[in-house]
Amino acid sequence: MSDAGGDFSLLAAPGPPAEAGTRAGHRHFRVDAFNLAALLGDTVLALAGLLIGFWLRFRSGWMPTRWISVGTDPFRVNLDDYYRLIAIGVVFLIATFMYLRLYVARNLLSIRRVAFVVLKGTSFWLFAYLGLSEALKFEPSISRGYVLCSFVSVLVVFGIWRSIFHSFTRTSALAEGLRQQIVFVGWNSETRRMVQALLEDGTQPYRVTGCVPSPSGRYQDEPPPHIHRLGAYEKLSALIRLYRVDVIVLADLDADMEQVVELSNFCEMEMIQFKVIPSYFQILVSGLQLETISDVPIMGVSELPLDRLPNRILKRVVDIVGSVVGLMLSVPVIVIAGAIVYWQSPGPVFYRQVRTGRNGRNFEIIKIRSMGLDAEKSGAQWATKNDLRRLRIGAFLREWNLDEMPQFWNVLTGEMSLVGPRPERPELIANFKHQVPHYNARHSCKPGITGWAQVNGLRGDTSLVERVRFDLWYLENWSLWLDLQIMLQTFFKRDNAY
Numbered sequence: 001m002s003d004a005g006g007d008f009s010l011l012a013a014p015g016p017p018a019e020a021g022t023r024a025g026h027r028h029f030r031v032d033a034f035n036l037a038a039l040l041g042d043t044v045l046a047l048a049g050l051l052i053g054f055w056l057r058f059r060s061g062w063m064p065t066r067w068i069s070v071g072t073d074p075f076r077v078n079l080d081d082y083y084r085l086i087a088i089g090v091v092f093l094i095a096t097f098m099y100l101r102l103y104v105a106r107n108l109l110s111i112r113r114v115a116f117v118v119l120k121g122t123s124f125w126l127f128a129y130l131g132l133s134e135a136l137k138f139e140p141s142i143s144r145g146y147v148l149c150s151f152v153s154v155l156v157v158f159g160i161w162r163s164i165f166h167s168f169t170r171t172s173a174l175a176e177g178l179r180q181q182i183v184f185v186g187w188n189s190e191t192r193r194m195v196q197a198l199l200e201d202g203t204q205p206y207r208v209t210g211c212v213p214s215p216s217g218r219y220q221d222e223p224p225p226h227i228h229r230l231g232a233y234e235k236l237s238a239l240i241r242l243y244r245v246d247v248i249v250l251a252d253l254d255a256d257m258e259q260v261v262e263l264s265n266f267c268e269m270e271m272i273q274f275k276v277i278p279s280y281f282q283i284l285v286s287g288l289q290l291e292t293i294s295d296v297p298i299m300g301v302s303e304l305p306l307d308r309l310p311n312r313i314l315k316r317v318v319d320i321v322g323s324v325v326g327l328m329l330s331v332p333v334i335v336i337a338g339a340i341v342y343w344q345s346p347g348p349v350f351y352r353q354v355r356t357g358r359n360g361r362n363f364e365i366i367k368i369r370s371m372g373l374d375a376e377k378s379g380a381q382w383a384t385k386n387d388l389r390r391l392r393i394g395a396f397l398r399e400w401n402l403d404e405m406p407q408f409w410n411v412l413t414g415e416m417s418l419v420g421p422r423p424e425r426p427e428l429i430a431n432f433k434h435q436v437p438h439y440n441a442r443h444s445c446k447p448g449i450t451g452w453a454q455v456n457g458l459r460g461d462t463s464l465v466e467r468v469r470f471d472l473w474y475l476e477n478w479s480l481w482l483d484l485q486i487m488l489q490t491f492f493k494r495d496n497a498y
Contacts, residue, residue: 031178031205034169035103041161042097046090049157054082054149059145084144089129089150096121096128101266108178109335111166111204118158120481126151136490180273181247183230186214186252186262187223188355190277195227210245214252215259239349240270246302247273305478306445314480315417322418323411330405337368337393338404342393345369350406352425355423358446362426366406370394401490407449416482419483420448421471436464442471452482 056062096105096271102117130147169178182198184191191211211226213219217233230239239245248267250260260276267274305311338349350370354362369387390398397403410416416423421442424432432439453459453470474482 051155052153056149057146105205179208180246182247184211188220191251325407326408368403417446423447450490
């Protein structure tokens, strides 16, 4: 598409406002219709899953007698005795999905996000449903075997149903009809990063229409050639009708407050979503909350999830259990790998190095040595691809994270966590904290053996700015489920592991 360059005559004549509003309304209607279809389908399949669970538990004969709950005779349990429990189970399961925001536009095109929410919600339902039945004293008392069978059957039927539904919504015509049109006002590095992410992720419910200059009539950075420059900022009213825009994103905070308010009011009048890229406040933005001091409203950074004592206790319990299990399972690997390391390079098998942990406290990290004894005779430096300092087994150990196994001891002693930002050396941090904005903010939690940045390929000789951005996102969005997801991904994602 050509650059209109501010000359609106180069563009097709805009349709009337009513047409633009109607087309935008149709898009929202389609999103609501598909989400409603997903909700109705989930309800039917939840019922089917619980009925299949009933058959598996009480009619199939597949479950051994020893699994039967005390006082429950499977041959005397009728469906009539369980229909109220099944109805409550369906309502509870769907309510859980709704609470976890399964039925929102951004999940329509992403089978991965849907699968994660379904697994998370169903796992919560497994325990909460049993707890609810105990608290309310259902008659007959619910069978634990039935709930377990239902958990498995619900996951299976949802996997099949949602795969079919997703393949239908991902067809090109439907997917384009569900995506919202985005126009950027201004352009900067954050805009470029956001657009790149949108273009690479086909599951996002957005389509980049183009950009216009900021209210001052300029761009902070030049937009790339593939981004359509729609015209002058003064033509914005006509442009949103022509391109049927759904979302306007302000990417230039150099604009005067009066201009920002004017743009926000304009979007409100035109029923367009207004969003801002916080170019000058990139750290912990999602933690901003409205507070009051002496009845005066202020915006401030609220506490992060890991600032809360219950969350830290929960994470520590998982760390202790995980590190004990990890040490037990890793002993044979450490022995074998250590023997090969010693054979290839006689000397200490373990490598100890000072790293910086939570709140800037230093500790000694323990690793299986993967490089020669003189690897850092020239000083501290990062490993690079095809690093000549590595032992022959070193590449294998680093790719599969086997050199990290002794760090389970660091986790057990409380110096590290299973999941968290990667700990760095104090001498490197001395420079990083001045060169990379917000670098030291990542030290507000314990460093981890693995982390969100690592599973996204940001380790080794990669961008520090991107690594910090991913670490800060982890701090803002921490949950036990996120930690479990990262630990699972560690076994499959080995990008830049050298």
